Amino acid sequence: MASNDLRIDHGQDLVLVPGRAAALRWLLIGALFVALPWLIDEYFLSQFTFICIYAIAGLGMMVLLGYTGLVSFGQAAFLAIGAYTAGALETAGVPFVVALPAAGLVAAGAGVMIGLPALRMTGLFLAIATLSFAFIVEEVITRWTSVTRGSLGLIMPDATLFGWAIDSERKFYLLCLGILVLCLLGVANLLRSPIGRAFIAIRDSRIAAQSMGVNLAIYQTLSFAIGAALTGFAGALLAHKLTFITPEQFGINVSIEMLTLVVVGGLGSLHGVVFGAAFIILLPQVIAGLRGLLPDAIANQTGIETAAFGIILILFIIVEPGGIYGRWQSLRRYWSEFPFCKAGSFKRQRSFLKSERW
Template sequence: MRFIFKTDYGQDINLAKHGGHKLWYGALLLLLFAAPWIFAEYWLAQLTFVLIYSIVGLGLMLLAGFTGLFSIGHAAFLGVGAYTQAVFVNMGVPFPIALALAGLLSAAVGVVVGLPALRVKGIYLGIATLSFGFIVEEVLARWESVTGGNSGIHVKHPDLFGYKVDSAIGFYFLCLVITVISTLAILNLLRSPTGRAFVAIRDSEISAQSMGIHLARYKTLSFALSAALAGIGGALYAHKLTFISPDQFNIIQSIDLLLMVVIGGLGSVHGAFLGAIFLITMPQAISLVKDYLPPVVGQAPGLQGLVYGAVLIAFVMFEPLGIYGRWLKVRTYLQLFPFYRKGLFKRQKSFQKSDRLK
């Protein structure tokens, strides 16, 4: 069991709490940088998708996990970012400028969607965001002069001021750098007064308002930042697929994104990455296992949806804190063994949500 002796107030907001954090996260970064020479091309492509979905997951985690505002139409922001990137890149705009425009336009759309959050919450907010998702999908399908309609649109390779990123390895490193920057930005935001205001709103809006937190301002800001990250992820998603169409940003995609953060672990930055890994690897695992199942089960068209539903129900019933919550329990068990008590985590129900995930 690790005990940290604090001698400075700055230790409370350090990103790395102790030497173990520096060691393991440093090793993870080295592994990610060496991935193109370790993994085959197919698995490198899957890892690239994990990084892209992690960026989107960080945005949705900021909104749902840290502010307590659920969005069932988050694929709309993904689509706005993807189409913005496609249109500007195809016009010859350099990749960094197009990426910034994709994030800014998605953030502006997020502000518009965030306005209903000022008056509604819970299931009513979910319905509002779901309706917005349908509207965006319809606009992308009907605005044929810009989006190409249902025929879709091709996306050129990223152009970094004259240097074209047209290889899988180059695009992987581009996604890795953007993911690291996005993660550091979210971590720094969460330890700032703005991030603490988000957590206060999640725990209790009445208490937050009594402490002087402007609910309307911070809720709208949370929607804008979440949409901006989704737009950046959508821009990378468009480049990875090289072809996008409106049906790729439908309600199923929104449910997958929400499923990602719930299963990964709400209220945790780690949960966004664990959920992205789950979302990408689960279809691969199903395709590998279904050949060994009876034909009636293995060839059933709704097998993937059935597995997703069963996994979600299992997590909601037995592990509401997701994969990261389960890892915390396993880690605590190993640290305290043989003195671990079975009811240790049950007593955490009396604490605020902000005290549960560290």
């Protein structure tokens, strides 16, 4: 492990898969996930499908927040736009292979729309602007009944891939997994390119990036477009997974879930997206499983899921701000340098409050 950390060539920073051992590891993990439908029962497989979909959506959030440093409280809107674009098109008879990219494109268009006025805002103001946008989108979808059928809900037809119907959970899981892998590879490659480095420069310091010649307007809009497009793809898949969509499914809670996903997973890492998605999907299952072990007085409370969600979110940020991936990395470092690690190695840096106002 340690030899990989020693960089002797600039190319090592850019390579996608570092070394043969890593390639083999990825191949094994990939094979495991492809074989999954034949290893577990349909209910658990369905959860894994959700994880794939959430990971794609979280990837969009990660590009925005984790790599460009733009806070978006409006991911639910992009998810809804993707879902309803796919829904409306497929109800009209457009095949899935066309509807999926269209969902991404329309969401990207919406992303540019919110990204352009958002150019002049950062941090808090951007968060509120995207939040407002999400509310407006939700209301538009509820009212635009000729296309979306409003709160009556839209029934999704089965997806077909070049005449091959995706009619079973198994096939749909493999489809989602495939799209997730494509998206992950795409973003990983994007981050190795000048565009990705510009994103990271903007995240680390807007002013410094601007001074180095990064055009904030172009890159921030691009980041919004990419983030929204990925979330739009996820929306289209989610619509198929749920088979029945209503505007209420894309409320503010979904936006907060997306935010939690990237923070708990680990900001600024692609592994974190998958870990975070698994966390968001599996947490309610785990809590439901634990219900049986708790005393009745507690287990019968309706709010217990939300409470656990809140507590775990708070604990994560106080105890492990690097998220699940951060913890994984510090564990790995601990073992690779075994006797030499001290508690101080993983201590968090604290700083005096740097005001954004002065």
